[in-house]
Amino acid sequence: MAISEPFANTNSSWGTEYSLTNNSTTLANQTDDGVYQLFLDLNAMASGDTYVVKVYEKVRSASTRRVVLSHTLVGAQTDPNWCFPALTLMHGFDFTLTCTGGTNSRAIEWSIRKIA
Numbered sequence: 311m312a313i314s315e316p317f318a319n320t321n322s323s324w325g326t327e328y329s330l331t332n333n334s335t336t337l338a339n340q341t342d343d344g345v346y347q348l349f350l351d352l353n354a355m356a357s358g359d360t361y362v363v364k365v366y367e368k369v370r371s372a373s374t375r376r377v378v379l380s381h382t383l384v385g386a387q388t389d390p391n392w393c394f395p396a397l398t399l400m401h402g403f404d405f406t407l408t409c410t411g412g413t414n415s416r417a418i419e420w421s422i423r424k425i426a
Contacts, residue, residue: 316342317405317422324361324409330420331404337366339375339402344426346397348405351419352383353390359412360384365394368401375402382410396425 317331330348332338350363364380379394394405405422 311425314424314426315421316424318420320417320419321407322415322417324407324416324418325414327364327406327408329404329406330422337375337406338404339368340404341371341400341402342424342426343400344398344424346399346403346405346425347423348394349421349423350392350407351390352387352392354416354418355383355385355387355390356412356416357385359386359416360410361418362408362410363394364406364408365397365399365403366406367397367399367403371401373401375404 319333326335328335329337331340361383365378366375367378368375
């Protein structure tokens with residue numbers, strides 16, 4: 311099975327929910343089947359910062375996209391490289407990041423890796 315990195319970038323504008331797979335504030339419905347894992351470099355986070363990272367997916371292709379996992383990251387990170395568990399996704403998924411407190415202009419690098 312090949313491993314690839316279909317989505318990766320650095321962003322510093324997190325004031326609204328930001329689609330990592332779409333690289334914009336427009337949420338995506340990615341349908342390229344695979345096992346995906348999100349990695350974040352949170353080295354820039356500081357005391358008072360709060361970020362929420364989510365993954366969305368549909369249960370069936372005709373279903374409504376809903377949150378599968380959500381995690382809140384608070385303050386300076388002792389271990390700044392952070393990742394979601396690998397998930398089997400296929401029907402309309404997205405990974406998002408939102409700043410909900412502190413400075414919403416932190417430069418955060420991210421990578422979504424795929425096994426297919």
